[in-house]
Amino acid sequence: MCLGIPGRIIAWVDKASLMAMAEVSGVRRAVNVACVAGEDPIGKWALIHVGFAMALIDEDEAARTLEALRDLGEAQEAVEQMRAADLALEAAP
DSSP states (O other), X not given: OOOOEEEEEEEEXXXXXXXXXXXXXXXXXXXXXXXXXXSOOTTOEEEEETTEEEEEEXXXXXXXXXXXXXXXXXXXXXXXXXXXXXXXXXXXX
């Protein structure tokens, strides 16, 4: 099953390569925004899946989706996996 988690696109990392910083439940990571490149994504909510912003969504939809995912327990698991991946990247030489 594929899981898209709502995250807010907060800043450009590298606009030329369409990489932006997203915040997902307090965790920040670079994501590719090529799929939503039709408009400036900064400050907007997107569904994030495996490092890609797949679609822009409004804040109400983001809140409803996060609530539903929390209810299912999947959001916490996905965020923990992202944190573990970030820690592994920080520990890499």
